[in-house]
Amino acid sequence: MTDSQPQMQNWNAFVEQWNEQFLDALEENMEAQAEFVESWSETVGEVSDDNEISDGVEGYARAYETWMNASQQMVERMNDTLEGEDVDVAEFRDIWLNTANEAFKDVMSTTAFAKMTGETVGDVLELQQQADETSQETLRSLGFATEEGVVEVGDRLVELERRQHAVEKKLDRVLEHLDDEQ
Numbered sequence: 001m002t003d004s005q006p007q008m009q010n011w012n013a014f015v016e017q018w019n020e021q022f023l024d025a026l027e028e029n030m031e032a033q034a035e036f037v038e039s040w041s042e043t044v045g046e047v048s049d050d051n052e053i054s055d056g057v058e059g060y061a062r063a064y065e066t067w068m069n070a071s072q073q074m075v076e077r078m079n080d081t082l083e084g085e086d087v088d089v090a091e092f093r094d095i096w097l098n099t100a101n102e103a104f105k106d107v108m109s110t111t112a113f114a115k116m117t118g119e120t121v122g123d124v125l126e127l128q129q130q131a132d133e134t135s136q137e138t139l140r141s142l143g144f145a146t147e148e149g150v151v152e153v154g155d156r157l158v159e160l161e162r163r164q165h166a167v168e169k170k171l172d173r174v175l176e177h178l179d180d181e182q
Contacts, residue, residue: 018081021089032100059110063103070099 073095081087107113136146 015082018078021092028096059107059113062106066099066103066106070095 074092077087077091077095136148139146140149
C-alpha cells in the first residue's frame with residue numbers, strides 16, 4: 001500500500017498538471033477567439049458591399065468551425081491521456097498552432113479581408129509618404145541635402161557626362177580630319 005500512495009500522488013500531480021495546461025490553453029483559445037471576433041466584427045462593419053459581408057461571414061464561420069474542431073481534438077486527446085495513453089505536450093501545442101494557421105487562412109481568403117488589407121496598406125503608404133515629405137522638408141530647412149536635391153545633381157552629372165562624350169566624339173573627328181589633311 002505504501003508503494004501505491006506515491007504512484008497515486010504522482011498520477012494526481014500528472015493529471016493536475018494536464019488539467020492546468022488544458023485550462024490555460026482553453027483560456028488562451030477563448031481570448032484569441034474573442035479578439036478575433038472583435039476584430040472581424042469591426043472589419044465586417046466597415047464593409048459596404050453585401051457580397052463582401054456574406055463572404056466575410058462565411059470566412060468567419062469556417063474559422064469558427066476550425067477552432068471548434070480543434071477544441072474537440074483537445075478534449076479527445078485529453079481523454080486519451082486520462083485513459084493512460086502517452087500524449088506528448090507538443091501535440092497539444094501543434095493542434096493550436098495548426099488550427100490558428102487554418103483559421104487565418106479561412107479569414108484571409110475572403111474579399112472583406114482583402115479589402116481591409118488593401119485599405120490598411122494604402123493608409124500605411126500614405127503615412128510613409130507624409131513622413132518622407134516631412135523629413136525632406138526638415139532637411140531642406142536645416143540646409144542639408146535632400147533626396148530630391150541629390151537626385152537632381154545626379155541627373156545633371158549624367159547629362160554633363162553625355163554632353164562631354166558628344167564633344168569628345170566631335171573633337172576626335174576634327175583631329176582625325178586634321179591628321180588626314182597633313
